[in-house]
Amino acid sequence: MDRTRPLVALVAAAALAVPGSALLSSAARAAEADAVRNGGFESGLAGWRCTAGTTVNSPVHSGGFALQATPAGSDDAQCTQTVTVQPNARYTLSGYVRGSYVYLGANGTGTTDVSTWTQSAPDWQKLTTTFTTGAATTSVTLYTHGWYGTGTYYADDLSLVGPGGSGTGQPPAAPTGLTAGPVTSSSVALSWAAVDGAMGYAVYRDGVRVQTVTGTSAAVGGLAASTAYSFQVTALGDAGESAKSAAVTATTDAGTGSGGGSSDLPAHALVGYLHASFANGSGYTRLADVPDSWDVIDLAFGEPTSPASGDIRFNRCPVTQCPSVESDADFKAAIKAKQAAGKKVLISIGGQNGQVQLTTAAARDTFVSSVSKIIDDYGLDGLDIDFEGHSLSLDTNDTDFKNPTTPAIVNLISALKTLKATYGPGFVLTMAPETFFVQMGYQYYGTGKWGGQDPRCGAYLPVIYALRGDLTLLHVQDYNSGPIMGLDNQYHSMGGADFHIAMTDMLLTGFPVAGDANNVFPPLRPDQVAIGMPASANAGNGYVAPAEVTKALDCLTKRTNCGSYATHGSRPDLRGLMTWSVNWDRYSNWEFQKNFDAYFG
Secondary structure (H helix, E strand, O other): OOOOHHHHHHHHHHHHHOOHHHOOOOHHHOOEEEOOOOOOOOOOOOOOEEOOOEEEOOOOOOOOOEEEEOOEOOEOOOEEEEEEOOOOOEEEEEEEEEEEEEEEEEEOOOOOOEEEEEEEEEEEEEEEEEEEOOOOOOEEEEEEEOOOOOOOEEEEEEEEEEEOOOOOOOOOOOOOOOEEEEEOOOOEEEEOOOOOOOOEEEEEEOOEEEEEEOOOEEEEOOOOOOOEEEEEEEEEEOOEEOOOOOOEEEEOOOOOOOOOOOOOOOOOEEEEEEEOOOOOOOOOOOHHHOOOOOOEEEEEEEEEOOOOOOOEEOOOOOOOOOOOOOOHHHHHHHHHHHHHOOOEEEEEEEEOOOOOOOOOHHHHHHHHHHHHHHHHHHOOOEEEEEEOOOOOOOOOOOOOOOOOOOHHHHHHHHHHHHHHHHHOOOOEEEEOOEHHHHHHHHOOOOHHHOOOOOOOOOOOHHHHHHOOOOOOEEOOEOOOOOOEEOOOOOEEOOOOHHHHHHHHHHHHHOEEEOOEEEEEEOOOOHHHEEEEEEOOOOOOOOOOOHHHHHHHHHHHHHOOOOOOOOOOOOOOOOOEEEEEOHHHHHHOOOHHHHHHHHHHO
8 A cells, every 4th residue: 555645635635625515415514414324432342343443442533432543464454334424414533543554545435535644652642534426426434554563553432523424323221131150159140132233242350340241241351250240231332332131130259369369270180282273183162071080281382473463363263174163152152161060261472383473562552452352251160371482581681580571471460460450359460381392491591501402492481470479370290301300400301290390399399490409490389380282292392201290290290210310308289280281181092181080080
């Protein structure tokens, strides 16, 4: 797109305006109205079609919400709306925007299409342009968009003022029949009757909007145990938002244990990743078919539209790759059923191919809003961070894990704290770093001390440290790893129980970072730690047979059956095991699950 086009369009619009009244019909001289529906985005994206975007409550120009969109790749993050207009009539299009290279325009005017733009708007800036419709024009398409690779933009209070218009209808009626149930210690399921003309629904918890959905049900997660909540629902339509429904009250179940959002996990939990967005040789496994033994199910994966965008999307496996994939409605129903059975269903962000680099504040904010949208849309219990590759790498001068300076790490910490604060104490937060992101920090942390070592060595340590009070589970990937030095100053390699014992003992004991005895990474609670292992030889390097898994558990929880590595105590409260993946375990006749069940009963 030619960036000089807005100037030409404005000149053309001005030329059309000169004869003005001579061209206008009697209809054009009728009372003016705003033709835009939901121009303030108070009803989410109702009325708009967006290639990318969400609504946020900060920053806003007025009201409670604004549009936030981030161009990525070949997408300029355009939002459009087609509105009804009168022929031979003059209209004024205006709106408030923030960001760089933000455009506002109209197509299909029947005369000369127009647009206006700003090169840089660090604060809200009003854009305005005018056009006159053609003799046969009854509708035009309005749009706003950003520019490729220039970062996040915001828009609010868009309007098209002129004769007549389609924004003068009535909002939908308020929903009826709102009921609550089933209830867990951290979530409440809601359902209600459909409303004619509704394009979606907004769910309110204690008077605050917490999510929008397209169907007539929702699962509100992130709740505190043994707490009463009030819920209401509104209908969203072309002409705005309805009144709120009658309120229903629900009290969450009581949890057990304490700390880090793990209060209602079982004493020993089995965690597994479910291939929800892709297919491989393990085959597709429907969520409803995952056995009850699995306590935490991580949906793999939510991935960024581009590494630095922060814009996370969860695209379920297409039927062309996964012929047995369930419908979206069945998938959401399976999530609710798992939650009703006391299981936790999380969205896992990243994976091998999903590099996420939150190097800017805009990327951080987009990450929070886009992840929140996934959690709300599917009614999930929380978030798993599986940043691999070069998603986290330390800057040269970043040598203090308690006070990190690397932007991608600082922004990730901020984003996770925001999500935790938004959803409350019941929000489940887990992390699945690789061993060199964590245990390699024992030897190498800070480029000045490495002698050329990989800048990812120990890069998760600032994140784990900062979130240690909020972290439900850390399950380091004890696989696809090279030899790692343990607290015994010996290198340990994959393939047997000793590797898992040594790596896990470091987390439970704490360790000096980069060999500095005055800079000790503190131990995690045993209930915050699960051991990460491949489910089968097909799933990844580092597979160990069930007998070796049992040996590692015996040594860590009972301090018996140990090998060459001597642990620093017995930890009977060790939370459990994590595996890649549920699909690969099913492929191997549930060998990993059966061994877990046999050990923990």
